[in-house]
Structure formats: C-alpha cells, structure tokens
Amino acid sequence: MIYKFDFSFLLQYWPELLRGVWLTLRMTLLSILPGFAVGTLCALGRIYGPVNLARAIKTYVELIRNTPLIIQVFWLFFGLSALHFRISALAAAVIALVVNVSAYTAEIMRAGFEAIPKGQLEAASCLAMSRRQMIWHIELPQAVERVYPALVSQFVLMMLATSIMSQISADELTGAADLIQSFTFRGFEAYIVVAVIYLIIVSLMRLVMLASAAMLFPRLRALRSPL
C-alpha cells in the first residue's frame, strides 16, 4: 500500500504556519542583540575583570554549555510559575535564549579578543587611550570581524533552538506543525513543509548577516582580505 501524500492542509492552515514563523523570528530577533551584548561583556569580564568575576563567569559559561537548552528553559519557566511569577512563554523563551547564547558568545568573543596582537594594545595605551577607548575602538571591531563566521553560525543555531519552545506552549513554527498534525493526521507532510520553511529562514539569515558584514567592516569591503 503506497502512502498518498496530501499537502492540501496548506490551503487551510497557512495562517497558523505564518503565525509560527512570525513567533520564531520574533524570539530570534529579540534574543540576538542582548545575547551578543551580554556575551561580549562576559568575555571582557573574563579577560579584564578581577579574578573572582572571571571565575564566576567561567562557572556560568561551563554550566550553560554543558546542560541542554530545554532543561534551562524548563527550569526557568516552570520554576518561575512555581514561585507564582506570571511570565509569558515568549518572555521565558527569550530570557532562556539570551542566557544560553551569551555563554557561547562569551567563548567565541574571548577567542576573538585574545587573537589581537598585544603590540596594538601597547601602542594604544602609549597613545594615552583609556581601557574603555581601547576596547571600543581597537579590540571590539577586530574581534567581531575575526569571529564573525562563528557568530553567524551561533545565531543560526539559536534560531533553530527556538523550535523547542513549543514545549512551554510558545506556538512557534514547530508547534504549528504539531497543531496541524493533531488536526489532519498529516504529520509527515506537515513537518516536511516546516523543514523547508526552516531551510528558507536559515538561508535568509545567512544572506542578511553576510550583507551586514560588508556594511560593518569597511576594510573588508575595500580590500576583500581577512584581518
């Protein structure tokens, strides 16, 4: 008996899919910049901060990187509701994503900062620049340019990780497929369609980030050679 593929559910359920895509994108966009900022601050804290701060950050990074995201989300979401803190699934998802992405970003950015030749920092401090000026004008631009591909990959992974948020009833794209499946019993087709949509989103994400690279790194645009 050959299985008859039936994609007709698309005619009826495309609004659900669209809503799912929108929530996926919102979760991703709300988490990228804060995640990057906190991660970069953690990296700087580990390099320049007092020993206790550096140790605390290392502990945080190791904890997050050695436990699954879904456990972190459950801990946060169910934990907060047990404390009678009403928090939306979207908010919990974003907080968990930011905490999670920061830990990975911290390691990526730390590698980026440590790859900058120390001579430049010596020269900058001999030009009477303050530490904050050195970090902002000299270190940050070069670190970001150097690790940009790793950052892009990390943010793509984060977008893919949003698919687990339907476990706390945030109805993103994977949750939409689950919904369609429960109504039409066309699970295979639904998830194939959703897989294709994720593929499209990832391609668009990479395209946008690649284009931003040209904008963010004028030297790259002018010379087309890596740092």
Add this chain to the structure above:
Amino acid sequence: MLFNLTPEQFFYIFRGAGWTIVLSMLGVAGGVLLGIPIALARVSRHTWLKRASGLYVQINQAIPLPVTMFVVYFGISIGGYTVPVLVAAALALTVNAAAYLGEIWRGSIESVPSTQWEASESLALSYVQRMQYVILPQALRISIPPTVGFVVALVKNTSYAVVIGMSELTYSSRVVNNTTFQPFVIFTIAAGLYFMMCYPLSVLSLRLERIVRQA
C-alpha cells in the same frame, strides 16, 4: 523522602538518565558510521559526490533536530513499520550527527598540509593508498578534539527526543515535575546529571586539543 521526592521518583529520573546514555551511544555510533562516508564524499574528486554530500550537510544543518525527529518518526510509520521510539530517536540523531561530524572531519582532512599530498603523490601512491597511509591517519589526530566536543553536543541533543515521547532524562524529569511541582529541585537534578555526563567530555576535548597542538 529527600527534597519531597519519593525514591521511586528519583529512580524514574535516574532511569531516564540511563536511556540518555544509551541514546547518546547509539547516536555516536550511527553518526560515526554514516559520517565517515559523508566526509570522504565531501573531499572526493568526483564533483557529484561532493555536491550531493554538501547538500546533505547543508539541509541537516538548517533543520532543527526536533523537526528531524518528527520527520523520521512519522516517516517510519508511513513506511508501514512500527519501531520503538528509541530507534526513531537514534536514527534522527544519526542523520543529524553524520552531517556535523562529516563537516568536522572534512575540515580535519583539509587541514592536513598540502605538502603531505604532494609528497605522497611523488611517491607514486594511488589515491586510496595516499588517503589510507598518509592523509587519514594525520587527519584522525587533528579530528579527535572537535569530535569529542561534538559528542558533548550530541548528549545535549538527546534531550530533543522528548518531542517524540521517548523517556530519556528530560522527559522523565518533566513527568515527575508534572506530579510533584518541584521544578527547581527536579530540573536542577536533571541539569546536574547532564553536567556530569558532559563536563568531563568538554574538559577532555580541551586537553586533547592542547596535546594535538603541541605535537
């Protein structure tokens, strides 16, 4: 009663951890078995092999693992087979892991200095002999630290099997939480168990990286 959890509930959670370990090992085994041909195809001289494996990698790296799990799960039942959830989850993990491992190993092969290729070519070795005796042994050494690093990710990825109802650690802790509503205690225990599985591997990966770099 420790932390308001009965011994049965503790045991249930720990049993889930056991299944996590089983699933991880199946995923690693499958990922390695499927990953090797993928990696070889990625560096092959035949363009169609390169393109096909490249497509495989690109697709799998752009789809969330939960979705892969669902596709495999529903795909199998469509084929008319019923398999235990463990098998479906292991299969999905294999498909996913092979893509990432294939890319890691491709990188390792390509980072063997080109001088090695030239030297072995001038010794009139065939392609297969070059790969077997010169390139792959060196690539293997380079590939061990990132591979161990990926195994950490794979252990964490087993938690996605919760979406198809497999009673690994995440599923088990969720079930216990649903009855006892002790999220902080339960999920901290679960996190702790995952940490005990992953952290030693992470440390090992770092240490291996240092060894490989010095040699």
Add this chain to the structure above:
Amino acid sequence: MANEENEATDSMVRFEKVRKFYGEIEVLKGISLNVSRGEVISLIGRSGSGKSTALRCINGLEAINEGRLHVCGRALHDAHIDLRALRRDVGIVFQSYNLFPHLTVLQNITLAPRKVRRLPLKEATDLALRVLNQVGLFEKANAYPSELSGGQQQRVAIARSLAMEPRLMLFDEVTSALDPELTGEVLRVIEKLAADGMTMVIVTHEMAFARSVADQLVFMNQGIVWETGNGDMLRQPRTEELQQFVGSGL
C-alpha cells in the same frame, strides 16, 4: 629648590641610579642618564644590554624597582603617577609599528587626537594630514596599513605619535624589522625631526645613523651605562667592550 626647578624644566629625562629586576634577574643595574630639551641621544649595545628596557621605562611600559626617574617633570618612581597624562607628552614608535589594521592610515592617526585630546574631526584631520605630509605620505591617507610597505607603515607609526604633539619621542629599534632598502626613508624622517628640535631617545643598531643624528651616544652593556660620548666615541672607544661591539659591525 630654584636650581632643581631650572634643571627640571630643561631636563626631559633623568635616570638616577635606576635598577630594574625581572624576577631574580637584574636587567638595569643602577643607571644614571640625563636628556635635556632638544637633545637627541642614542642608546646602543648588544641584545640584552638593557637599552630597550631603559627606553620602555621612560614612558612607563616597564616599572623601575629602585632609584628615581623623572620624565617631563613627572616622577615615574612614584606609584601614583598618572601614566595616561605622561603619555600625552611622550610618544613612542615600536619595532613592529603596531598600526591598527582595521583603520585607514588617516583614522589610525586621528584616533588618539580625537578621543584623548578631544579634537573635533576637522581639526584632527587637518593635523593628521599635516604630520602625514611631514613624513612624506600625504597621498596614502585613505589606504589601509596592509596596503603599505614596511617602511611606509613605520612612517605612519611615526606620524601617529607626532599627531599627539609630544614633547619627547622614543624610538625602539624602529628599522630592525625592515628590509634594508626601506630603512633609509624612515631614518630620513627621524633626521628631519631631530633637525626641527624634537627631544628624542633612540635605540638602534644603525651605527652610522646613530653617529650622525645623536648629540650623545650611550653604550650600554650588561645593564650598565658603559660609555658615553659623542660620535667620536665610536672611533676611539675607551673600553674593550665597546671596541668589540664596534668591531663586530653591530
């Protein structure tokens, strides 16, 4: 008190029995040295003689352990010294140029004047173009460091320090990393600066250059000021060590 002040205003750098240790190893064994305003002195000697270390003490890159060191009226042996304030008056050029690769030549030069001296963009740009002209690289303002030769990069590094309008310039083996045919352009820039009256301390291996540009030559050996004098010192060394040093063509 008045005498000390007179000395202080005329003396840009004064080492008084300065000692420095790297852990157990004594690198500077009590050196005393004076550089007056407008003077050019050259520190010469073998690697490990302490000449680069002494230079790096002047702008606080290295800390001294004993003795006194006054630079531009500030006391470096004082633990509370404001290094940033000192470094606005003391410029340094390094052997490896240390330009910022992600910025253009112009941006490299205007960065510190704009952020540290708080000059507005237009003034900083005018200043930068002026010093670029001084080092002969006006047309390279919008190039990136990777597009320039070593000699050009080093001249940009000099311009970058000059843009802070320092009272004292330090040069740490600035031609040692350059191909021989590129050293000339850098040395000529330094000669011009000396002729314009800049106070300079130069650590170099280029004997002929040191002899022609320096008012005072200081030969250091094993962390001690072994011999000082003017250019003639190299032709008639008083000590055997300097004789050996000159003879070996270093």
